[in-house]
Amino acid sequence: MTVMTREETEALIQEVLEIYPEKAKVDRAAHLALNDHEAEQAKKCITSNKKSLPGMMTIRGCAYAGSKGVVWGPIKDMIHISHGPVGCGQYSRAGRRNYYIGTTGVNTFVTMNFTSDFQEKDIVFGGDKKLDTMIDEIEKLFPLNKGITIQSECPIGLIGDDIEAVAKKKNKETGKTVVPVRCEGFRGVSQSLGHHIANDAVRDWALDARDDDDSFATTPYDVAIIGDYNIGGDAWSSRILLEEMGLRVVAQWSGDGSIAEIELTPKVKLNLVHCYRSMNYISRHMEEKYDIPWIEYNFFGPTKTAESMRKIASHFDESIQAKCEEVIAKYRTEWEQVIAKYRPRLEGKRVMLYVGGLRPRHVIGAYEDLGMDVVGTGYEFGHNDDYDRTIKEMGNATLLYDDVTGYEFEEFVKKVKPDLIGSGIKEKYIFQKMGVPFRQMHSWDYSGPYHGFDGFAIFARDMDMTLNNPCWAKLKAPWLKDESAEEALAASA
């Protein structure tokens, strides 16, 4: 199927909605839309950040996932206690591939699971004592930790434990940062509120620690990378570009980041926000309190990377701007070779995305650099402002779906017939069994990094490797297939 017209897309949405009962149909209709460049405001065409309907198979996470899994978890030299029953921490442990440098279990702790393992008696008598003992044990066993965060699971809020009191007491005893985070899973409609709660906890318990301390030698070129979780090394491949431009990256939030970096962030000159959804709150706070401007940037694909680097450079003097051009020129042949190699193999292929955070709009540019079209995109937990930013990036009359249900997504794929889908692990095997090439775009399908010019080469290779894999031709029974075409393509690799 080639490009769908407005009418076809509208008809498709209606057809998919047909199966729902009357009330659910009205609710879901508001979350499905076709992109319209004329619409100035997303809220007129799509509803977002609303509670998922009971009975629908949603792909969302919870506030705990947003705080422990996304914002706090990657801070490597702090210990993040999953306070409550054991499962929440264990089943989310190390799944996000936030790379870091350090010796796990000695001075870094990202992939470890610390939990207070709540039992019945803790629910009945409260868990504060247990938490207190636990922090003592942590201090004894892992003395090189630089601080502790208490990530609440659902029961903590339900039984009314006073984790703030424990945190204050332990902070006095140990002299280290102890942060209580009220990110119980039942708060909010998705992980998005968890990001907000975690940002507020950073603001209230950690950010201002060095406000009265001027001993840190600053330069006019200090920046912080905000909202890059170093998935598969993403923050590193972004950081080298910024450093080559002559900027000094003081802090990484929070992939491969540390508590010291967080405390130093108020001293930077500019905050560079990659994931707007999860860290705009703290950027806005720093702008108000410390007068640090923030800008959004996009390091997916060479076009957007170069555009973003120029935008970043425009906030500094001419020496940085000149170096920025040098860096772009230096990498130009590299990325042109990548495009020359992969574009002919990927040209015209159609992609559907359904992920979270910044990717539903940020990776579009990278696909376009490879000559691919993104024909549908959606956010798990995006808000209005995310869709406002998406409308401009997407083609006219393409599909937008917010908090898509399992059923809707499958039906869309059956009708739109994309050549590639980018979504999460829960969707991966369904679509592979349907015979559609799939990339897991939450943690780059165990690959990465995808940011920057170096990352683009890996991105292009991965997309080619998945899309043009000969296995897709083997899904048909041997007596039904036409084998000449696929093998010719494989031989050209």
Place this chain on the structure above:
Amino acid sequence: MPTVMLRMNEAGQLTFYVPKKDLEETVVSMEKEGSDGWGGEVTLSDGSLFYLDPLPEAPKLPITLRARRGGGA
């Protein structure tokens, strides 16, 4: 009485951000701007109205303030 944050966006327009409502709109007009103070009735680009207690002079932006919903919206 929503809490709102006022800041200049990249294009140099005054924007009005209500975190609780995910509302981020540019300000079309403000009643008092200049010598007679700063604030009053605020109209946003989506047509909604808010009221800010007037400040004696223009504050340093960004700033977080309490606003009242105006115009019966």
